[in-house]
Amino acid sequence: MPRGEARSESSTVPRGVDVARLAGVSQKTVSRVFNGEQYVSAEVRRRVHEAAEALGYRMNNAARALASGRTRTIGVVTLGTALYGPASLLIGVERAARDAGYALRVVNTLEGDPGGVAGAVESLLEQGVDGIVVSEPIDEGTGGVGGAEGAGGVGGALSLSTDVPVLVLGAPAAFGGPRAVSAGVGAEALARAATEHLLDLGHVTVHHLAGPQRWFAARDRLEGWRAALAARGRGRPPVIEGDWSAASGYTAGRELASAGDVTAVFAANDDMAIGLIRALADAGLRVPEDVSVVGFDDIPVSAYVTPPLTTVRQPFDSVAHEGLRLLVQAIEKPDADPAPASDPPVELVVRGSTAPPPVRKAPARGRRQTPSRARGPAHAPPAEGKPPASD
Amino acid sequence: MPRGEARSESSTVPRGVDVARLAGVSQKTVSRVFNGEQYVSAEVRRRVHEAAEALGYRMNNAARALASGRTRTIGVVTLGTALYGPASLLIGVERAARDAGYALRVVNTLEGDPGGVAGAVESLLEQGVDGIVVSEPIDEGTGGVGGAEGAGGVGGALSLSTDVPVLVLGAPAAFGGPRAVSAGVGAEALARAATEHLLDLGHVTVHHLAGPQRWFAARDRLEGWRAALAARGRGRPPVIEGDWSAASGYTAGRELASAGDVTAVFAANDDMAIGLIRALADAGLRVPEDVSVVGFDDIPVSAYVTPPLTTVRQPFDSVAHEGLRLLVQAIEKPDADPAPASDPPVELVVRGSTAPPPVRKAPARGRRQTPSRARGPAHAPPAEGKPPASD
DNA sequence: CGCAGTCATGACAGCGCAGTCAGACGGACG
DNA sequence: CGTCCGTCTGACTGCGCTGTCATGACTGCG
Known part of the structure; x- marks a missing residue:
């Protein structure tokens, strides 16, 4: 069927020109109004909004992205787990992205997925994103910890052939490629x-x-x-x-x-x-x-x-927000300095599962340390009577 | 700057026609190859793939969506919590969507958000999605349970002015509007x-x-x-x-x-x-x-x-998959019958926190029941010796 | 009063794909 | 040997928006 036929009925989704016609302005002006550009008179702005409301107009994001080259979307790569940490980070990222005016695309990588993180990134790039968040990635190049040595180099650094900025959460920025930024929970x-x-x-x-x-x-x-x-x-x-x-x-x-x-x-x-x-x-x-x-x-x-x-x-939430701030900055002003995130505060929650060691067991090894620097309550109470405020 | 100037350098993202030129075919044929259409000779297919590889070509999704009217994206509205249930559902949905060839957009609604679910849906429609999943929604119209009556009507049914199919997870289908489908965990x-x-x-x-x-x-x-x-x-x-x-x-x-x-x-x-x-x-x-x-x-x-x-x-995973199957069907063949999801099996995991009541306390009320139907180990061992397989 | 500068708006083209249609080719068939 | 059909390919167009530029209307100022 030739393209124009389908919209013979009145039930078609309205486009910018329909709004323009109803408001008595040009389609370009409708675009201006919806992008909040300046140099539109209050009167015209009002008419356009009214017309749009009357028609139930919604901008077509695909067309917008195509014309402007920007998708206003951030992609997130996350391990597909319901673990508390990753899930909390994802929520924080979504919130921060929305606050910054970006939508979110999410791709999970199961451990052992074909392609892994690189594949997920690739699929995001295909979907079209202005920036990418890699959340709590795993190093796909190495096995387990042998005996002691663990924190080695960045094995599976993404050789991302991408121009879009990358934010790495919970791993060295280098993981995300040369120009990636990162934020960590410390x-x-x-x-x-x-x-x-x-x-x-x-x-x-x-x-x-x-x-x-x-x-x-x-x-x-x-x-x-x-x-x-x-x-x-x-x-x-x-x-x-x-x-x-x-x-x-x-x-x-x-x-x-x-x-x-x-x-x-x-x-x-x-x-x-x-x-x-x-x-x-x-x-x-x-x-x-x-x-x-x-x-x-x-x-x-x-x-x-x-x-x-x-x-x-x-501090998942502050990390997500801080990280996203960096990412958005990298997207919107690529030249400015990253200004690395400040390390969030350390928060130790002492409850009932820790206490001094049992007395009978004297230190066996040679160098006997005096536990001089012991701080805080040496005898932590074995249980909290009251529940903490449900924040 | 006029549009054409920017791509004077060779460093621009390649487009379909670049691939076409290199492969010695038309742009349309490149499109055919990448969409897996029939009626392309093996030889041409190979050449196109080679050329695409050489250039690092990636299809522009915005253009594709604009031209075809389909975004191949499903939007998910979920409450922004790290609760195990919703998080598990989200993971299941992502996986199922990917398997079905759809990408995911995610919007969180915090409880008490302005606009709530309806606003989130609206923002998804603006982003452009072919279908919407509303996961574990809350009824925004009511307060708490008074004394006993709770499962009332669907207070905040979305009067979704949308043509896109809606899948409601963990709530009556009616919540998502007249034509919504639903899947529940039972x-x-x-x-x-x-x-x-x-x-x-x-x-x-x-x-x-x-x-x-x-x-x-x-x-x-x-x-x-x-x-x-x-x-x-x-x-x-x-x-x-x-x-x-x-x-x-x-x-x-x-x-x-x-x-x-x-x-x-x-x-x-x-x-x-x-x-x-x-x-x-x-x-x-x-x-x-x-x-x-x-x-x-x-x-x-x-x-x-x-x-x-x-x-x-x-059964989060099976619910997510089943639900998404329904949604994809509604997207791709809107006429076919929904064929409602079969109720997943009930799985009770008996461990150590349940036992018969203390003996001294005889049933006070009139009708004394014989606990005849007591099944399973009446005295569940207070602890499982072995951990379950870490699935 | 004339001219520059600001504000407000529209005309036009093109973003990179997919839909439509026309055509070229080759084998099967009467 | 012409016709028909199935296979393969390309030209052209338009999806709905934004970038650029042109154009008026209006302001202030010399």
């Missing part, structure tokens, strides 16, 4: 604070239940833990690697329970911490009397599990 | 199964900790609970309404603990159940010995909290 500092909290309580050392080392987020936490131990000259126990799930935390907990000399564990997220605590309990170890556990994320239930979980809170 | 049946499980264990009645009644999902669960009690002629205790959060579950738990006669509670989600259990424990009540608790969702940690939570699992 996971390393947070992990460090978590570890120091345990050391401050008097624990000789702290075990680490790491996240999957393909995740940069997991590496950062490992690195923070390692740095905290190194700064105090403490021995570094072998790392156990989980997969973020409570189930893997449980498995790790059985292993740790049988090791015998464990008094403090820093888990790379709350889910694993919860599984870990359960395994310890099943093995007859009490938390925090026998073993202290710190989690990571402060998921909503962590204040209510038994015992209430000491954890660190990630 | 929450009512699940809630019923949860309640029946408790009755089967011998509890005289079951209290309900409801979700916010503006959520259709919460209403369905309330309705299922109510139906289960009604079917057995049991008394219906007053409903407590929470807000999905563990904190609200904690508050409700304190209230319930002071009531004195509570032996079984069905909570509308796992988070609230966890807060509830903690409050009961703080009040000196043991779960499940004194009070049994059933949750809803089967969030990943629920198998690992203390005690492990008996709960019902929602």
Whole structure:
């Protein structure tokens, strides 16, 4: 059927010219009004709005994008998981994007997807986006953590053949290519604070239940833990690697329970911490009397599990907003300096899963440290009586 | 600057005609190849692909959408929360959409947003989408549950002035307008199964900790609970309404603990159940010995909290896929019958938070039921020894 | 009063694709 | 041996908007 025939009926979607005709102006003026350009008289503006309302006019975004070369859309690549962290980041990004006048396209990459992040980016570019957010990417080039070394180079850096700006959330900017910007939750500092909290309580050392080392987020936490131990000259126990799930935390907990000399564990997220605590309990170890556990994320239930979980809170929202600000700046004024995001504050939430180590167990190794720098309440209360405000 | 100037350099994005020239064919043929149309010889197809590869050609989606009138994009309206349910649904929808060859646009509506769902839909229509998914909407017209009546009519039905098909997930199809299709997780049946499980264990009645009644999902669960009690002629205790959060579950738990006669509670989600259990424990009540608790969702940690939570699992993934199948059908063949989705199977996960009621407390009311139909292990072990497979 | 500068509007072209149609070619068929 | 049909390809056009430029109307000022 020839193109013009379809709109013989009156039931067709109205276009700009229809509005223009009704308002008695040119189509271009309608465009001006809807783009909020200056140099349109109040009178004309009113007439156009009225006409548009009467017709139920909505601008055709495809045509707009085609003509202007801008889609006003930001693409997000995220791992397809319901994990609290990534989900929270996505929400923050959506909100920030909308505030900045951008719509969102979302592509999930399941771990082990063909093409992975690069493929997802490619599909976004095809869809047409003005900028790309890569949220909590994993390094697709490497396997697990061997024994100790983990935070290596950027294995699977995207050699993005793209001109659109890229924002990397929770991984080095280099991951997103040479001109990418990044914003991080400061996971390393947070992990460090978590570890120091345990050391401050008097624990000789702290075990680490790491996240999957393909995740940069997991590496950062490992690195923070390692740095905290190194700064105090403490021995570094072998790392156990989980997969973020409570189930893997449980498995790790059985292993740790049988090791015998464990008094403090820093888990790379709350889910694993919860599984870990359960395994310890099943093995007859009490938390925090026998073993202290710190989690990571402060998921909503962590204040209510038994015992209430000491954890660190990630500033997802501010990271998303800050990151998007950078991205939008890169889109709209590519020349200006990125002005890197300031590190968000570290927020350690001390609850009932951490306490000083059991007394009978004296430090075995040579260098006996005086836990002099111990700060905060050395004897953390084992449980919070009141729930925190439900923010 | 006049339009043509910008592409004086060689660094411009290649267009279809560039590929065509290089391959020695017409632009139209390039279009044919990239759309997988028939009637293109293998030889030409190969040449086009080679040329495209050489130039790094990517189709311009805006132009494609403009010319064809289809965007191959589905819009999703979702409440901006990191709640497990909505997040899982979103992931399922993305996956299903991608499999069907559609990209996704996402808009969050925070509760209390100006315009709410209707505004979000409007913005999606402006962005240009071929279909819309409204995921777990809330009824913006009503307040909380008064005393008992909750599952009323569809208050805030979208009077969508749209021709694009709408899929409503977790609410009546009517919510999305006259021609909307819907798919549900079968929450009512699940809630019923949860309640029946408790009755089967011998509890005289079951209290309900409801979700916010503006959520259709919460209403369905309330309705299922109510139906289960009604079917057995049991008394219906007053409903407590929470807000999905563990904190609200904690508050409700304190209230319930002071009531004195509570032996079984069905909570509308796992988070609230966890807060509830903690409050009961703080009040000196043991779960499940004194009070049994059933949750809803089967969030990943629920198998690992203390005690492990008996709960019902929602088939998010199959619902998302099934729903999207309907939506895509409505987009691509609007005439065909919707063939409503079959109700997914009910999956009750019995763990350690439920047990028969304490013996000293004989049923007070007249009709004493024999707990004959009690199925499964009447004395569920308080803990699972093994973690479930980490699926 | 004439001219520059500002404001307000319209004419026109073109963004990069897909739809339509016309045509070229080759084999099957009567 | 002409006709018909199925296969393959290209020319042309238009999707609905925005960028550019031209054009008036009006202002202020020398």
